[in-house]
Amino acid sequence: MLKALNIRNFALVAELDIEFGAGLTVVTGESGAGKSILLDALSLVLGARMRRAQLRPGADACDVSAEFDVAERSGTLQHLAALAMAQEDDAAACLVRRTASERRSRAFVNGVPTTIGTLQSLTAPLIDIHGQYEHRQLLMRDVQRRLLDDFGVEPALVNETSAAFEERATLRRDLATLTEEVEQARERQSLLRYQIEELEGLGDSVYAIDELTRTHKRLSRAQELQAEIGAALTEAEDELASRTGRLANLLDGIDDEQPNLKAAAELAASAETHLAEASGELRRYLESFPSDETALAEADAALAAAHEVARRHRVHISTLGARLEELTAELASLSVNESRQDELRRRAEAAATRFQKAGAALSAARRRTAGPFADAVNATLAELGLKEARLDVAFEDAESAAGLEAVEFQATTNPRYPAGNLGAITSGGELSRIALAIDVVAAQHSNLPCLILDEADVGVGGTGADVLGRVLRRLSANTQVIAITHAPQIAALGDTHLQVSKTSEQDTVIRRLSGAERVEELARMLGGRTVTDESRDYARALLADGAAASR
Numbered sequence: 001m002l003k004a005l006n007i008r009n010f011a012l013v014a015e016l017d018i019e020f021g022a023g024l025t026v027v028t029g030e031s032g033a034g035k036s037i038l039l040d041a042l043s044l045v046l047g048a049r050m051r052r053a054q055l056r057p058g059a060d061a062c063d064v065s066a067e068f069d070v071a072e073r074s075g076t077l078q079h080l081a082a083l084a085m086a087q088e089d090d091a092a093a094c095l096v097r098r099t100a101s102e103r104r105s106r107a108f109v110n111g112v113p114t115t116i117g118t119l120q121s122l123t124a125p126l127i128d129i130h131g132q133y134e135h136r137q138l139l140m141r142d143v144q145r146r147l148l149d150d151f152g153v154e155p156a157l158v159n160e161t162s163a164a165f166e167e168r169a170t171l172r173r174d175l176a177t178l179t180e181e182v183e184q185a186r187e188r189q190s191l192l193r194y195q196i197e198e199l200e201g202l203g204d205s206v207y208a209i210d211e212l213t214r215t216h217k218r219l220s221r222a223q224e225l226q227a228e229i230g231a232a233l234t235e236a237e238d239e240l241a242s243r244t245g246r247l248a249n250l251l252d253g254i255d256d257e258q259p260n261l262k263a264a265a266e267l268a269a270s271a272e273t274h275l276a277e278a279s280g281e282l283r284r285y286l287e288s289f290p291s292d293e294t295a296l297a298e299a300d301a302a303l304a305a306a307h308e309v310a311r312r313h314r315v316h317i318s319t320l321g322a323r324l325e326e327l328t329a330e331l332a333s334l335s336v337n338e339s340r341q342d343e344l345r346r347r348a349e350a351a352a353t354r355f356q357k358a359g360a361a362l363s364a365a366r367r368r369t370a371g372p373f374a375d376a377v378n379a380t381l382a383e384l385g386l387k388e389a390r391l392d393v394a395f396e397d398a399e400s401a402a403g404l405e406a407v408e409f410q411a412t413t414n415p416r417y418p419a420g421n422l423g424a425i426t427s428g429g430e431l432s433r434i435a436l437a438i439d440v441v442a443a444q445h446s447n448l449p450c451l452i453l454d455e456a457d458v459g460v461g462g463t464g465a466d467v468l469g470r471v472l473r474r475l476s477a478n479t480q481v482i483a484i485t486h487a488p489q490i491a492a493l494g495d496t497h498l499q500v501s502k503t504s505e506q507d508t509v510i511r512r513l514s515g516a517e518r519v520e521e522l523a524r525m526l527g528g529r530t531v532t533d534e535s536r537d538y539a540r541a542l543l544a545d546g547a548a549a550s551r
Contacts, residue, residue, distance in 0.1 A: 001020070001480045003019065003020060003067045004019050004066070004067040005018045005041065005045075006064070007063075009061065009062040010044070010054060010062040011037045011508070012056070012506060012508040013508050014056065020496070021496050023476045024481045024496075025494060025496040025497075026493070026497050027498045028486070028498070035484050042127070044062075045066045046124075050062075052102060055101070065098070067094070067096075068096070068126050068450075069093065070093075073126070076122065077092070080122070083112075085109045085110045094126070096108070097111075125449055128448070128450070130435055130436065130451060138439070139422055139423050148369060148393060150447075152369035153365045157358065157361055158402075164355035164357075165355050165359075167351045175348050182337060192327050195313065195327050198312075202320065205302050205306060209317055209321070212299065212306070216299040359399075359404040363395075363404050363405055366405070373393060374391050376441040381433070383467060384464075390415070392410045394409075408421055409422055411434050413425065413434075432456045433468075436453070437471075439479075440471055443479050444478060448479040450479070455484055465487035469492070486525065487525075488522045489542060491525060492522055492542035492543050498512055499513050522538075522542055523535040
C-alpha cells in the first residue's frame with residue numbers, strides 16, 4: 001500500500017505532503033489544476049527519467065519520496081533484506097526517495113543510496129498505473145500467468161513444477177560442467193601421452209644432455225684436436241728420447257751416495273716415467289676418435305632432436321629430464337570421472353521426467369482454470385458496458401520454471417475481428433476498462449499492487465460512470481485504488497477524496513476534502529463553474545448513495 005507521497009520543488013508544486021489510506025481514493029480538480037503532476041511525481045520516484053520541465057522554476061533541485069507498507073509483499077521484503085536496505089525497527093516500511101537537478105539524479109531506498117535500476121526493480125511490484133495506454137504490469141505475460149494461477153491453480157502444483165525445473169536446470173548445468181571437465185581431462189591425457197612419448201624418444205640422452213653436449217663439441221673439433229695432440233705427442237716422445245732419458249741415465253751412472261745427487265737422480269727417473277705415461281695417454285686419446293664421421297653425425301642428430309623437443313616444450317634443453325618426470329607424474333595423477341558423469345546424467349534425466357510430469361499436471365489445471373477466469377472477466381466487461389468485448393486465455397509452448405507454456409491474455413472488442421494481445425487494442429478507453437475488469441476478477445485471489453487509474457472514466461458518463469465507480473469500489477475491497485476522475489458518480493464513491501487546485505500564485509496544491517467541501521466539489525463537477533442548490537442537492541444524493549453502497 002502507498003502510504004504517503006512527499007513532493008518538493010517539482011513542476012508547479014513548492015511543497016506537498018499527501019497521505020493515502022486503504023480502499024478507494026478519488027482525486028478530482030479542474031482541468032489544468034495539475035492532477036497529472038501527481039502521476040509525474042510518482043513516476044519519477046518509481047524510476048522514470050527526469051525532464052528539465054519538471055524542475056520548479058527558480059529551484060536548483062526537486063525531491064520526491066514515497067512511503068510504502070510492504071508487509072504483504074514477501075518478495076519485496078526478501079529483496080530489501082538481500083540488499084541490506086530493510087529498516088531494523090520496521091521491516092515492512094519502504095521509503096523510496098528521488099532527488100534530481102538539471103545535472104544529476106540520485107535515488108535512495110530507506111536512506112541507502114542505490115541505482116535507478118535497483119529502484120525500478122524494487123518498486124515495479126508495488127504500483128501499477130492504469131492510464132489510457134499505460135498498463136505497465138498487466139501487459140507482461142508473467143503477470144498474466146500469475147493472475148491465472150492465483151485464480152484457480154493449486155499453489156502446490158506451481159511450486160512442484162518450479163522446483164523440478166530448477167532441479168533439472170541445476171543438474172544439467174552440473175552435467176555440462178563435468179562433461180567439459182572430462183573432455184578437457186581426456187584431451188590433457190592425450191597431450192601428455194604424446195609429450196611423454198616425444199621425450200622418451202630421445203632415449204638415454206634425455207637425462208645426459210650435458211654429456212651429449214660435451215661429446216658433440218669434442219667430435220666436431222676432432223681434426224683440430226688430433227693435430228694438436230699429435231704435435232704434443234711428438235714433442236713428448238722427442239723429449240723422452242733426446243733429453244729426459246739421457247739426463248736420467250747420466251745421473252744414474254754417477255757413483256755417489258750424496259743425498260742431493262740421489263734425490264736429483266730419482267726426480268729425473270720419475271720425470272722420464274711421467275713423460276712416458278703422458279705419451280701413452282695421448283696415444284690412447286688419439287685412438288678414442290672414430291675412424292669416420294658417423295659418430296659426429298649421430299651426436300649432431302641427437303643434440304638437434306633434443307633442442308627441437310625443448311623448443312616445443314618451451315623449456316631449456318638441460319631440463320628435459322625433469323620435464324619428462326613432471327609430465328609422467330601429472331599423467332599418473334590425472335583421472336577422468338566418467339562414473340560421476342553417468343550418475344549426473346541419470347539424475348538429470350530423472351529430474352526432466354519429474355518436471356514434465358509436474359508441468360503436464362500444471363498445464364491441465366491452467367486449462368481448466370482459463371475458462372472460468374475468462375468468463376468472470378467477460379461478465380465484468382459486460383457490466384462495464386463492453387458487451388461485445390471478450391477475453392480469451394491463450395497458451396504457447398515454452399518451458400520455464402513456470403511450466404510447459406506461456407500464458408497470454410487476448411481480447412477483442414469487436415466479434416468480427418480475431419482476438420489479439422492486450423497491447424494491440426487501439427482504444428485507450430476500452431483497454432483501460434478491459435484491464436480494470438481483469439483486475440476486479442484477479443483481486444479476489446491475487447495480491448495486486450496499488451492501482452492508480454488515470455481518468456479511467458474517459459468516454460463514460462451517467463449510468464456508465466456509476467457502474468464504473470461501483471466496480472472500482474468493489475475492486476478497492478481487495479487492493480488499494482487511487483482514481484483520478486472527472487466523473488462525480490465515481491468521486492462520490494471514494495473512501496478518501498483529494499482535490500487538486502491552484503493557488504493565486506499558480507502553485508498546485510492537493511488537500512483532503514470532507515463534509516461540505518466534498519459537496520461543493522461534487523456540485524462543481526456536476527454543474528461546471530456555476531454551482532447551484534440543485535447541483536448541491538444532487539451531490540448530497542450521490543454521497544448518500546455512495547455511503548449506502550459501502551455498507
